[in-house]
Amino acid sequence: MHAKASSILLIVGGGIAAYKSLELIRLLRGAGMEVRVVLTKAGAQFVTPLSLASLSGNKVYEDLFSLTDETEMGHIELSRQADAIVIAPATADLLAKAANGLANDLASTLLLASDKAALAAPAMNWRMWTHPATRRNVDVLRGYGMAFVGPNEGPMACGESGPGRMAEPEEIFAALRARLADRPKTLAGRKVVITAGPTHEPIDPVRYIANRSSGKQGYALAEVARDAGAEVVLVSGPVNLPPPAGVRLISVETARQMAEAVESTLPCDIFIAAAAVADWRTEADAAQKIKKGFDGPPALKMVENPDILASIARHGANRPRLVIGFAAETENVVAHARAKLAKKGCDLIVANDVGEGTGVMGGSENAVVLITPDGEQAWPRLAKDEVARRLVAHFAQMYAAEEERGGA
Numbered sequence: 080m081h082a083k084a085s086s087i088l089l090i091v092g093g094g095i096a097a098y099k100s101l102e103l104i105r106l107l108r109g110a111g112m113e114v115r116v117v118l119t120k121a122g123a124q125f126v127t128p129l130s131l132a133s134l135s136g137n138k139v140y141e142d143l144f145s146l147t148d149e150t151e152m153g154h155i156e157l158s159r160q161a162d163a164i165v166i167a168p169a170t171a172d173l174l175a176k177a178a179n180g181l182a183n184d185l186a187s188t189l190l191l192a193s194d195k196a197a198l199a200a201p202a203m204n205w206r207m208w209t210h211p212a213t214r215r216n217v218d219v220l221r222g223y224g225m226a227f228v229g230p231n232e233g234p235m236a237c238g239e240s241g242p243g244r245m246a247e248p249e250e251i252f253a254a255l256r257a258r259l260a261d262r263p264k265t266l267a268g269r270k271v272v273i274t275a276g277p278t279h280e281p282i283d284p285v286r287y288i289a290n291r292s293s294g295k296q297g298y299a300l301a302e303v304a305r306d307a308g309a310e311v312v313l314v315s316g317p318v319n320l321p322p323p324a325g326v327r328l329i330s331v332e333t334a335r336q337m338a339e340a341v342e343s344t345l346p347c348d349i350f351i352a353a354a355a356v357a358d359w360r361t362e363a364d365a366a367q368k369i370k371k372g373f374d375g376p377p378a379l380k381m382v383e384n385p386d387i388l389a390s391i392a393r394h395g396a397n398r399p400r401l402v403i404g405f406a407a408e409t410e411n412v413v414a415h416a417r418a419k420l421a422k423k424g425c426d427l428i429v430a431n432d433v434g435e436g437t438g439v440m441g442g443s444e445n446a447v448v449l450i451t452p453d454g455e456q457a458w459p460r461l462a463k464d465e466v467a468r469r470l471v472a473h474f475a476q477m478y479a480a481e482e483e484r485g486g487a
């Protein structure tokens with residue numbers, strides 16, 4: 080029996096980069112994939128339905144209200160029968176519509192009606208790409224499971240230069256293949272609990288102690304673990320990220336609340352401590368705002384917070400089979416992380432250098448070293464999403480090996 084060829088729904092938006100989608104169709108067809116194209120009104124200003132139809136070997140869909148389209152294949156069916164949706168070029172307008180759930184043309188309706196996460200190849204002027212509105216839309220869409228390839232930096236059709244050029248057809252093709260191959264449900268039936276973000280430790284009703292953690296790495300891990308079939312509980316400190324769909328989110332503020340929330344989720348199979356938990360809190364959380372006085376600044380007496388990772392790793396009967404910690408270090412990364420592995424009693428420490436100038440804290444890239452009692456592995460600098468994908472694949476393998484070893 081032949082494996083069924085993948086069926087791709089390609090949405091072509093309006094941008095000068097639309098011509099590159101013709102080459103993308105050629106690559107997809109060359110790999111034996113079935114391609115159906117949806118062309119937006121703006122897209123039709125740049126490429127003709129005829130060239131798209133000739134290359135894809137299928138009729139091109141343009142109109143939400145076309146009766147022939149509805150009788151041949153309704154728009155719900157069009158997205159349902161596709162294995163993957165690719166948006167190339169993904170314009171600022173298409174992303175804004177998708178992020179806000181608009182459905183006023185065929186492309187946006189398909190995206191809203193689909194249960195599949197799309198792969199988007201953005202193309203726009205760099206000012207549009209870096210505008211806070213687009214940044215927010217991209218964050219929201221990532222939360223919904225949309226993946227992005229590009230944009231790349233370089234000269235643009237408008238004469239300016241910057242991030243906004245659509246990724247090359249080969250890059251989009253490679254990203255799509257990785258996504259299609261990425262499907263194995265390596266964590267099906269597993270319960271994964273993840274902590275993320277900073278904690279806020281109150282000083283008084285208006286002030287608190289915090290840190291620079293954005294929560295991005297923990298949230299990305301939650302999404303990838305969900306996509307790998309796990310039941311995911313995300314225990315998150317205060318962050319500025321949209322809640323990931325299909326994940327149980329428990330929002331907390333302080334380390335003590337986080338510890339309690341994690342306890343309440345046990346038993347679980349894998350525990351991942353990605354949060355930057357404050358090590359200390361003030362001994363007395365003042366009931367009223369501390370006022371400036373004549374006796375100078377207040378002396379804050381600090382006491383230690385519970386160590387969530389260490390307590391879960393030493394939980395006795397309820398210890399998850401796999402307990403993973405993170406180590407944010409500013410110097411002697413590997414040595415410090417190795418000491419932490421022993422101190423906390425976890426199975427693996429993912430160490431990263433957050434020293435000044437690395438841009439890791441709050442940034443979108445990360446270079447990690449994996450440390451286990453048996454050795455270490457240094458990974459190259461990668462996007463946090465990619466780090467998350469590779470980490471989850473690694474954890475799934477470790478879990479399977481542990482299970483095989485029969486550690487009940």
Ligand code: CTP
Nearest residue numbers: 352353354356358385386387388404405406407
């Ligand atoms: N962690 C935790 N609870 C705490 C402190 C840390 O669960 N109260 C977890 C973090 O989520 C991370 C790991 O422990 O997975 C390492 O945290 P880090 O703060 O770097 O380690 P510390 O124990 O604070 O060690 P040090 O202060 O020496 O860096």
